[in-house]
Amino acid sequence: MSKKTAYTQVPGANPPMKSIINxxxxxxxxxxxxxxxxxxxxxxxxxxxxxxxxxxxxxxxxxxxxxxxxxxxxxxxxxxxxxxxxxxxxxxxxxxxxxxxxxxxxxxxxxxxxxxxxxxxxxxxxxxxxxxxxxxxxxxxxxxxxxxxxxxxxxxxxxxxxxxxxxxxxxxxxxxxxxxxMRFDPRYRRMRAVVGSGEIGEVVMLAAQKSYKLGSRPEWMKNKASYGGTIPYIGIHMVDLMLFVGGRDFKSVAGFQSRVGFPEMRDMENNAVVVFQLDNHGSASLRLDYLRPQSAPSHGDDRLRIAGTEGIIEHQEVTGLMSTTSKQGPQPVTDLPPTKxxxxxxxxxxxxxxxxxxxLNEIFRVNEIVLKAREAAETGRVIAL
CATH class of the missing domain: 3.40.50.720 (NAD(P)-binding Rossmann-like Domain)
Incomplete structure (x- = not known):
């Protein structure tokens, strides 16, 4: 595989997209x-x-x-x-x-x-x-x-x-x-800038979630040969976001995936969990599912949390973008960059x-990571990245 490229911290650099604003x-x-x-x-x-x-x-x-x-x-x-x-x-x-x-x-x-x-x-x-x-x-x-x-x-x-x-x-x-x-969304761009500024200290832990309503899915998504797996298909969004916002690279990966219930979906996994070791020995976790109830107010529920030695910044659809540091308690973050x-x-x-x-380096790196994450979930092994 190609040379491994970390996503560097560049405060205010170009963007993410999706979350509260679809x-x-x-x-x-x-x-x-x-x-x-x-x-x-x-x-x-x-x-x-x-x-x-x-x-x-x-x-x-x-x-x-x-x-x-x-x-x-x-x-x-x-x-x-x-x-x-x-x-x-x-x-x-x-x-x-x-x-x-x-x-x-x-x-x-x-x-x-x-x-x-x-x-x-x-x-x-x-x-x-x-x-x-x-x-x-x-x-x-x-x-x-x-x-x-x-x-x-x-x-x-x-x-x-x-x-x-x-x-x-x-x-x-x-x-x-x-x-x-998603990396063009103003909220995630702002998170990246906060992390890059050093406001939350050294990044130690990242946690991400992508939860979707199952709804009606095409036949090709029910066949592994044409779908490829839930980890590479929707997990790639959040892996890219963790790298982009957190500014750290991943060194190894382990995971689990399966389909529980919904036999009509055949090969399509409806749940997966992936864990990564960071390049500074910190950790990252990713939760993926197609289990969001039809009664939920939106199709997806995306979440991202970055914890550092001096604070935490996180985004959820329900709470918006929030920051908590060693110098001040929980505060909403509202000064967002423009949309692009x-x-x-x-x-x-x-x-x-x-x-x-x-x-290009980021594109090929994130593809490599999600394919190896799927391999880790399929084999039960910890895979080097």
């Missing part, structure tokens, strides 16, 4: 949050809209697979109207029914095979979504055509596939990002030559 709310509420946080004007700030970057008149985007977080691309059109969805590759008739009902998709040319789309369309960016099992092969095909890629996660379902993707991206020198929008979208940040890096907030 993806559909973020653009609507982002202005209000920014105004509240620092008493600023409700007008969009430079950090919220890419006015400093001169985009071409049209940015042609192809979407391969209509599952996952492709809404990140659609939401970006509100800030970068030059983005046009030129083509879509999707085999599912059910999913294709969305196309004529979605204003941003209905003018796109539809293909049944992603290879035909790549052969016929001249694209500026391609979004690789869809089911997990095909992603590694599709990314390699896109890299061969030297088209910048925004990919769903995980990039691959095995370490061998991940090495192939890494080699293809490196050889083609093609820009790549991955849909990890992952895909907008990626486009700025392509056309404005800015540095994208999610590096």
């Amino acid at each position: 993806r559909r709310q973020i653009l609507k509420k982002g202005v209000a949050v920014a105004a509240f946080a620092g008493g600023r004007s409700a007008a969009l700030t430079a950090a919220q809209t890419p006015t400093a970057v001169q985009f071409p008149d049209r940015i042609r985007v192809g979407i391969i697979g209509l599952e996952g977080h492709y809404s990140e691309i659609l939401e970006a059109t509100k800030l970068v109207p030059q983005v046009q969805i030129s083509a879509i590759a999707e085999k599912s008739e059910d999913l294709l029914r969305r196309v004529p009902r979605t204003a941003l998709l209905k003018r796109a040319k539809v293909y049944g095979d992603y290879r035909e789309l790549l052969d016929r369309e001249k694209l500026d960016v391609v979004a690789v979504c869809g089911e997990n099992g095909m992603r590694a092969a599709i990314i390699q095909a896109c890299a061969a055509r030297k088209v910048p890629i925004v990919a769903e996660k995980p990039l691959a379902l095995t370490l061998g596939e991940l090495d192939q993707v890494r080699s293809a991206i490196t050889a083609a020198k093609v820009p790549l990002t991955m849909l990890l929008p 979208l992952l895909f907008v940040d990626f486009l700025e890096s392509l056309y404005g030559k800015t540095k994208h907030a999610l590096s």
Whole structure:
């Protein structure tokens, strides 16, 4: 595997996304949050809209697979109207029914095979979504055509596939990002800044949770060959967030996973626990489940807690962002940075030559970690990272 890269502490560095404000709310509420946080004007700030970057008149985007977080691309059109969805590759008739009902998709040319789309369309960016099992092969095909890629996660379902993707991206020198929008959420960016400032001292323990309602799931998620596991599929969000916010790397991992009840879900685990040793001998834990009751007020319940030698900062949907230090008791943290979208940040890096907030080293490192975490849960062994 590649050189192990720690996520360094850079206070106020570019972003996370999701929590109290979900993806559909973020653009609507982002202005209000920014105004509240620092008493600023409700007008969009430079950090919220890419006015400093001169985009071409049209940015042609192809979407391969209509599952996952492709809404990140659609939401970006509100800030970068030059983005046009030129083509879509999707085999599912059910999913294709969305196309004529979605204003941003209905003018796109539809293909049944992603290879035909790549052969016929001249694209500026391609979004690789869809089911997990095909992603590694599709990314390699896109890299061969030297088209910048925004990919769903995980990039691959095995370490061998991940090495192939890494080699293809490196050889083609093609820009790549991955849909990890939580690190662009103002709350997690603020947590990162607090940790980086030294306010809570040296990071000793991290704890994260992602709990989802099960709802109705597609067939590919019920098959290990096409799903790959709950740890790499949803755990990757929180692993990235712990690395990004906590500023420490992971050295080893152990875990458990299973499906209890819900026999119709077959191979899809509905619970998993993963524990990590930090590079300073501290520890981290991650809880994942698809057990959130349908009566709950939101689809997901994400939590992140960072404990250091001088204090704790944590976020829960119920309590918001709270800080407790050796110098003062529990306090709400309200001075949040402005909102930004992952895909907008990626486009700025392509056309404005800015540095994208999610590096290739971080992308490949977090994929490696979650695949080894799944291996640890499958084998009952402690795996070195």
